[in-house]
Amino acid sequence: MDTGTVRKPGTGNEEFPAEKFQILDERIKEYKGKTGATIRVMSKAQEIFGYLPREVMFRIADGLGIPPVKVYGIATFYSYFSTMPPARHKIISCQGTACYVSGGRQMLEKLERILGIRRGETTPDREFSIHPVRCIGTCALAPVIKIDSEIYSRVSIGKIKKILARYSKKYEEKN
Amino acid sequence: MGKLGIEDLKKISEKSSIAGAIRSNEENDTKVVVHMGTCGIASGARKVMNALKEIVDEKKLNITLDEAGCLGICEREPIMTIISKTKPVVRYAGVTPEAVREIIESHIIGKKVLDKYLLANFQKGAENITETSPSEKPAVFSPEWEGPLKDLKEIDFFMDQRRITRKNCGAINPYKIDEYIAMNGWTALAKALSEMTPEEALDEIKDSGLRGRGGAGFPTGRKWELCRQVRSDTKYIICNADEGDPGAFMDRSQLEGDPQSILEGMAIASYAIGANKGIIYVRAEYPLAVELISNAIDQAREYGLLGDDIFGKGLNFDVEVMIGAGAFVCGEETALIHSVEGRRGTPRPKPPFPAISGLYGKPTIINNVETFAAVPFIIQNGSKWHSGLGSETSKGTKIFSLAGKITNNGLVEVEMGTSVEKLVYDIGGGVPNGGKFKALQCGGPSGGCISINHLDTPIDYESLTKLGAIMGSGGLVVMDESTCMVDTALYFLEFVQEESCGQCTPCRDGIGVMLGILTRITEGEGREEDIEQLQKIGEMIKKTALCGLGQTAPNPVLSTIRHFRPEYEAHIKDKKCPALRCRALITYSIDPETCILCGKCQKECPNDAIEGVPKKKGSKGEPFRILIEKCIKCGNCYSVCPTGSVLRT
Numbered sequence: 078m079d080t081g082t083v084r085k086p087g088t089g090n091e092e093f094p095a096e097k098f099q100i101l102d103e104r105i106k107e108y109k110g111k112t113g114a115t116i117r118v119m120s121k122a123q124e125i126f127g128y129l130p131r132e133v134m135f136r137i138a139d140g141l142g143i144p145p146v147k148v149y150g151i152a153t154f155y156s157y158f159s160t161m162p163p164a165r166h167k168i169i170s171c172q173g174t175a176c177y178v179s180g181g182r183q184m185l186e187k188l189e190r191i192l193g194i195r196r197g198e199t200t201p202d203r204e205f206s207i208h209p210v211r212c213i214g215t216c217a218l219a220p221v222i223k224i225d226s227e228i229y230s231r232v233s234i235g236k237i238k239k240i241l242a243r244y245s246k247k248y249e250e251k252n
Numbered sequence: 253m254g255k256l257g258i259e260d261l262k263k264i265s266e267k268s269s270i271a272g273a274i275r276s277n278e279e280n281d282t283k284v285v286v287h288m289g290t291c292g293i294a295s296g297a298r299k300v301m302n303a304l305k306e307i308v309d310e311k312k313l314n315i316t317l318d319e320a321g322c323l324g325i326c327e328r329e330p331i332m333t334i335i336s337k338t339k340p341v342v343r344y345a346g347v348t349p350e351a352v353r354e355i356i357e358s359h360i361i362g363k364k365v366l367d368k369y370l371l372a373n374f375q376k377g378a379e380n381i382t383e384t385s386p387s388e389k390p391a392v393f394s395p396e397w398e399g400p401l402k403d404l405k406e407i408d409f410f411m412d413q414r415r416i417t418r419k420n421c422g423a424i425n426p427y428k429i430d431e432y433i434a435m436n437g438w439t440a441l442a443k444a445l446s447e448m449t450p451e452e453a454l455d456e457i458k459d460s461g462l463r464g465r466g467g468a469g470f471p472t473g474r475k476w477e478l479c480r481q482v483r484s485d486t487k488y489i490i491c492n493a494d495e496g497d498p499g500a501f502m503d504r505s506q507l508e509g510d511p512q513s514i515l516e517g518m519a520i521a522s523y524a525i526g527a528n529k530g531i532i533y534v535r536a537e538y539p540l541a542v543e544l545i546s547n548a549i550d551q552a553r554e555y556g557l558l559g560d561d562i563f564g565k566g567l568n569f570d571v572e573v574m575i576g577a578g579a580f581v582c583g584e585e586t587a588l589i590h591s592v593e594g595r596r597g598t599p600r601p602k603p604p605f606p607a608i609s610g611l612y613g614k615p616t617i618i619n620n621v622e623t624f625a626a627v628p629f630i631i632q633n634g635s636k637w638h639s640g641l642g643s644e645t646s647k648g649t650k651i652f653s654l655a656g657k658i659t660n661n662g663l664v665e666v667e668m669g670t671s672v673e674k675l676v677y678d679i680g681g682g683v684p685n686g687g688k689f690k691a692l693q694c695g696g697p698s699g700g701c702i703s704i705n706h707l708d709t710p711i712d713y714e715s716l717t718k719l720g721a722i723m724g725s726g727g728l729v730v731m732d733e734s735t736c737m738v739d740t741a742l743y744f745l746e747f748v749q750e751e752s753c754g755q756c757t758p759c760r761d762g763i764g765v766m767l768g769i770l771t772r773i774t775e776g777e778g779r780e781e782d783i784e785q786l787q788k789i790g791e792m793i794k795k796t797a798l799c800g801l802g803q804t805a806p807n808p809v810l811s812t813i814r815h816f817r818p819e820y821e822a823h824i825k826d827k828k829c830p831a832l833r834c835r836a837l838i839t840y841s842i843d844p845e846t847c848i849l850c851g852k853c854q855k856e857c858p859n860d861a862i863e864g865v866p867k868k869k870g871s872k873g874e875p876f877r878i879l880i881e882k883c884i885k886c887g888n889c890y891s892v893c894p895t896g897s898v899l900r901t
């Protein structure tokens with residue numbers, strides 16, 4: 078985590094406008110004391126900010142009156158939460174059994190090679206990030222990848238570039 | 253309509269139609285339904301619906317458009333059903349937006365069935381739609397009528413199924429509570445509340461022989477009874493919709509296709525044990541399921557089917573949705589409870605069982621989605637009816653998801669005790685593209701693989717356990733000869749290692765040691781004693797791990813050793829991978845005889861390991877060759893070669 082430039086929470090810079098913190102505070106108030114408040118607030122916070130920056134985790138901890146390390150522990154335990162800024166397009170590559178049997182691993186490796194990043198990383202231009210997951214429940218259409226909320230079924234190695242080209246010109250075939 | 257009394261159910265039922273059928277007093281004579289589960293949508297069902305709307309507007313057709321959940325034959329999505337007041341139901345599969353136009357023009361305007369998109373062959377060649385028997389009856393809705401999916405019985409995939417829990421999936425619009433009521437929904441709760449004491453309702457479930465559908469197969473009635481006996485002001489009912497087993501999607505489909513059935517099951521449970529709060533824990537990876545179940549809760553509340561004094565009979569019960577944030581171990585009941593409490597989802601030792609001390613220390617029932625969905629039918633039809641279905645020790649029906657190397661990928665519901673062969677061949681259609689069946693993986697990372705020698709095994713809890721596999725939640729993945737069983741074992745171990753919470757030593761370290769050995773074997777460094785070593789450590793972990801995750805983690809390894817030992821030996825002794833999967837044990841080469849010098853392999857190679865010059869206008873080209881030293885064995889050349897000239901040995 079970046080510790081050099083700790084921004085004051087809620088002071089309203091470009092990335093963390095004060096309005097977003099206001100919404101977060103309302104959510105904290107709404108859930109405080111209710112069943113499973115921490116995870117629910119964190120989930121809302123991720124919706125608001127796109128990820129869970131340090132400032133936001135502190136704000137949640139303060140708001141709910143719990144130690145910040147608890148929030149951080151939950152954020153790193155669940156794959157759903159991210160403490161890094163998101164890429165413009167999130168690529169999910171299923172590594173569940175059905176996808177494994179149909180070549181899901183090769184698909185992931187191919188994605189890594191094309192984008193030049195490893196799983197879990199974001200491309201330097203912040204265009205794509207790759208996330209292996211254990212199954213998205215569309216096993217009948219294996220192997221699948223999901224970009225943002227679009228599911229691509231029965232993907233083959235040859236099709237991947239074409240799919241990426243829909244999101245970024247960089248990957249258009251030059252023929 | 254406001255809060256319902258029991259007699260109101262009948263009124264709604266008389267008034268409401270359902271997506272999969274038509275009432276004679278409906279305005280339009282024809283209805284077109286698109287099946288919009290996640291699989292359907294991923295295959296383009298939304299685009300199909302948009303295309304339909306467009307053409308209906310354009311041609312000013314008098315037809316009703318509607319949507320329903322998934323029929324279970326995911327392989328053939330998107331599926332579109334045409335229903336009319338006077339003609340038999342016709343279903344089209346693999347529908348694209350372009351096909352919609354063709355189908356509407358032919359079927360609706362030209363009154364001719366369009367053969368090439370038919371879901372089922374039996375309707376093929378029909379010149380005139382009115383003659384498309386054998387499903388003679390039009391789907392006109394009446395209470396006596398046998399069900400909107402009756403025509404499906406003509407199709408191999410459905411013929412041997414026994415759709416009870418899935419009865420409404422694909423037949424009703426899951427966004428509308430009225431349609432569930434029209435299919436007799438919520439009458440089981442009404443019956444329990446008006447004709448049974450809580451003890452009688454509980455006995456009905458106990459006598460039915462219902463066992464948990466989430467994996468372990470614990471008798472549901474016994475669990476409820478345990479919880480009922482504890483005195484407490486607050487008790488909880490949790491529905492486990494975490495569906496963590498990769499390759500399984502039954503629960504998703506139930507949540508998406510018939511969400512009310514789960515709520516009704518939970519409400520009956522609350523009556524039987526005296527609970528007042530319910531939670532449905534759904535994984536975040538299922539956005540559509542979350543939307544549909546949340547909508548279902550809102551509608552049930554509006555009708556007073558959740559809330560205070562349900563049906564005016566004094567039952568208070570309400571349900572909330574919680575979104576699971578994505579760790580496999582959270583499907584384990586004690587971990588799930590921790591997660592609901594807003595903590596890290598790590599398991600704890602049992603006892604005490606959640607039924608005694610669960611959520612916030614209160615008595616808590618946790619059951620799987622399918623378990624709850626089965627409950628209303630048992631109350632409606634009686635425990636005798638239910639215990640008459642299935643096998644000796646496993647009663648009722650079970651939903652399985654079929655995936656992997658199988659022709660008919662999808663969801664099937666059969667009586668327990670149905671043979672593996674029937675599932676894989678008669679229903680599943682066998683391995684596609686002339687492939688050969690090698691193994692059936694059942695039970696996910698806690699389960700195992702069974703071989704072709706066990707095709708006659710009846711699928712129930714005990715028979716599969718005897719073979720070293722488990723039934724698990726019902727995810728079945730078929731593997732063909734191209735899957736290496738040692739690599740599969742490695743795959744599952746990597747999976748559980750990543751998901752292990754790290755609390756107990758056997759799981760945290762033992763799995764690591766097994767992984768080391770397996771990795772060595774797949775890399776051609778296997779030793780004579782490795783198999784024995786794996787078995788020894790595996791048995792030790794099974795006995796000593798803290799939770800179900802660790803206790804079952806060695807199963808994929810132990811079961812593959814048991815049923816596929818020669819494959820392990822080939823890796824260890826001959827340094828060969830018979831399935832040609834393990835990279836260290838295979839080499840790639842190019843057959844100069846059949847190579848057409850197209851250059852595709854060279855373009856795909858990430859490591860410039862292929863020499864040669866493609867044949868183009870003005871150049872004769874030069875032969876292609878793989879440089880063994882540089883080859884990283886990614887297999888790209890193998891998969892792109894148009895003539896099969898890349899050889900793998």
Ligand SMILES: Cc1cc2nc3c(=O)[nH]c(=O)nc-3n(C[C@H](O)[C@H](O)[C@H](O)COP(=O)(O)O)c2cc1C
Pocket residue numbers: 463464465466467468469470472492493494495496497580581582583584585586618619620621623725799800801
């Ligand atoms: C590692 C692990 C993962 C589990 N995942 C699930 C799951 O995803 N869904 C589920 O219903 N049960 C799961 N279970 C089983 C639950 O602990 C629990 O037994 C089940 O929800 C009880 O419901 P049932 O009796 O209706 O099957 C899992 C168990 C273990 C050990």
Ligand code: FES
Pocket residue numbers: 171172173174175176177211212213214215216217219220221498499500
């Ligand atoms: S295994 Fe990939 S979607 Fe289920």
